[in-house]
Amino acid sequence: EFGRQVETGDALRRTALLDFIAHCRDAAALVEKNSHRAADLIGNFKQVAVDQTSMRRRSFDLRQALDEVLSTLQPKLKHTQHRLEVAVERGIVLDSFPGPLEQIVTNLVTNSLLHGFEGIEAGLIRIEGAPTGDERVALSYADDGVGIPETLGKRVFDPYFTTKLGGGGSGLGLCIVFNLVTAVLGGTITLSSSPGQGARFDMLLPRVAPQTATTGEESCAT
Structure with a gap:
């Protein structure tokens, strides 16, 4: 008018x-x-970029680190109907390596999008975390995708193992996850999965990481 x-x-x-x-x-x-x-968003990209390209150790809030890396992954999700939920309280402080932790989350989300949600239009990723009471943090990552057969589940952490060779999978993503969790963060990781029931990765991480750590990628590249 x-x-x-x-x-x-x-x-x-x-x-x-x-x-x-x-x-x-x-x-x-x-x-x-x-x-x-x-x-x-730009600030989150910068922080994640700095962390992931270095082995810088520092004290950080677990929820904040997760929020930062997940915000950088939104471009991968925004053109899909997949949802991502986080159930981690603020105030869980770790003296550890945020870069490797962010790389772990990135690789797991990428794995869900590439493998877990194949043929699924609207999937759900859920990340949960809480202190265990013994100076460790229990962190779980789960999707409700197609799942992994038991025969393949025993090999997912092996170098170069992929069901998508030539289709976008390098076979290194979960191997790097395993080595970052164990060799860098000083924790453990286990997989629970079955066909049609999704995949769940359970991690136990010390709140204070070991003083010496490798990049976690050496044994996956050889």
Whole structure:
């Protein structure tokens, strides 16, 4: 209405002007909100990039580290109907290596998208974590995908094992996960899965990681 009155030279109505001002305010608020979201996302990308390209040890909040890496994975999920839930309270502080932890989550999500949700339109990924009371944290990652047969489940952590060779799978993703959990973070990881029942990875991580650690990738590359 405001634009039409301006174009035709008609006298501006007060209501049209007020509506125009209201629309401008709404648009400005939306731009500001999106700019803040973009700034937060860029900040998360930067932090994750720094962590994942280094073996820097530091104290960090587990939930915050998960939120940061999962925000960088949203572009992989936004064109799908898959959902991702996180049930980890804030305040669980680890003296460890956030980069390897973020790489573990990235590899597990990638594995679900590439293998677990094959033929599934709307899958669910759920990450849970809580202290165990003995200076460790129990962290689980589960999807409700197609699952893994027992015969294959025994080999998923082996180097170069993949059912997607030539189709996007390198066979190193879960091997790297295993080595990062055990050799870098000083924890353990087990797989529970069966066909049609999804896959669940249970990790026990010390709140204080070992003082010496490798990159976790050497034994997967040889």
